[in-house]
Amino acid sequence: MITEPVISLKQLTKKFGNITAVDDLTLDIAPGEIFGLVGPDGAGKTTTIRILAAIMTPTAGTATVAGYDTIKQGEAIKHHIGYMAQQFNLYGDLSVLENLTFFADIFAVRGKARKERVKKLLHFARLTEFTGRRAGKLPGGMKKKLALACALIHQPDILYLDEPTTGVDPVSRREFWDILADLHILGVTILVSTPYMDEAERCSRVGLMYQGRLIECDTPRNIKSRVAGDLLELRPASAAKSGIGLLRHARAAIVDLPGVLEVQTFGDLLHIFVDHVETQQPAILAALGQVGVEAQNIRRTYPRMEEAFISLVRREQEKPAAAKTPAATTEA
Ligand SMILES: Nc1ncnc2c1ncn2[C@@H]1O[C@H](COP(=O)(O)OP(=O)(O)OP(=O)(O)O)[C@@H](O)[C@H]1O
Numbered sequence: 001m002i003t004e005p006v007i008s009l010k011q012l013t014k015k016f017g018n019i020t021a022v023d024d025l026t027l028d029i030a031p032g033e034i035f036g037l038v039g040p041d042g043a044g045k046t047t048t049i050r051i052l053a054a055i056m057t058p059t060a061g062t063a064t065v066a067g068y069d070t071i072k073q074g075e076a077i078k079h080h081i082g083y084m085a086q087q088f089n090l091y092g093d094l095s096v097l098e099n100l101t102f103f104a105d106i107f108a109v110r111g112k113a114r115k116e117r118v119k120k121l122l123h124f125a126r127l128t129e130f131t132g133r134r135a136g137k138l139p140g141g142m143k144k145k146l147a148l149a150c151a152l153i154h155q156p157d158i159l160y161l162d163e164p165t166t167g168v169d170p171v172s173r174r175e176f177w178d179i180l181a182d183l184h185i186l187g188v189t190i191l192v193s194t195p196y197m198d199e200a201e202r203c204s205r206v207g208l209m210y211q212g213r214l215i216e217c218d219t220p221r222n223i224k225s226r227v228a229g230d231l232l233e234l235r236p237a238s239a240a241k242s243g244i245g246l247l248r249h250a251r252a253a254i255v256d257l258p259g260v261l262e263v264q265t266f267g268d269l270l271h272i273f274v275d276h277v278e279t280q281q282p283a284i285l286a287a288l289g290q291v292g293v294e295a296q297n298i299r300r301t302y303p304r305m306e307e308a309f310i311s312l313v314r315r316e317q318e319k320p321a322a323a324k325t326p327a328a329t330t331e332a
């Protein structure tokens, strides 16, 4: 079955002077997806979302949302989307309830519908007990939930969330994502940018942005499987060194061995990407032994999004300019 994409970008480019913030982005997002946009600072995530919210015009290319062109039919798009901006603004002096009714006014949600929706959203965002609390006095996690509730007041079928949980504690982040899962079940299409790889794992598909380009776009499982090689994990131990000094020392001893593709630190562990675990493990242990490092807790493991992300960005950084992934071929 072929479903029409609800969000469709075709060779979208946005330049600010000589900075190319979004570079030739082609991407289709299907109805009901939770699509995660991940990438380092300055990758172009916010700019992409702004164009899709019809508040910024692209330099080249086109985008449609719910079938409407972002340049020519921006007004129509605004009825379909809820947008929680990276620097969203709640009214700190207004209560939780007053913020919600304020946003209801902006979207002309009135009368009985307004009353019902406010009640439902307060419940949905787990804020019913805090209706009288000033927004400015809420803890971070609750502020985000209130902002989400405000973005949902006009019942949009598409939701843009730009780093909605940045700076929030892990428990609140989880709760926020449980709310997103509820929305997902209701059929809302969600486009979310996040710096957190555990959140990327919860998306139906992830687009990895780097310097304005989409360098990978696939399910989390497929992205992880695309990282080359096997992954060996071990904890270096030495009588002479400890901490980051020990990790650096151990890394330096093995990073240039044949068959070693990449070495990442992970807490007090080393994650070593090799072409074949079975053949390279003895050489790695020997090289560590030669510099006085013992390898403990050795095990073969599998890359998570975190490692996949670092590895794919590094691969992109090491490419010569001419060989950079052309964004158009990474179309979903
Ligand atoms: N209004 C603007 N004027 C000039 N340059 C801009 C403007 N908006 C964004 N940029 C530049 O475009 C690039 C992409 O920025 P963008 O904010 O889209 O990235 P991002 O992926 O959202 O980053 P972050 O993780 O920091 O939020 C950056 O180099 C940024 O400095």
Ligand SMILES: [Mg+2]
Binding pocket: 045, 046, 047, 086, 162
């Ligand atoms: Mg941003």
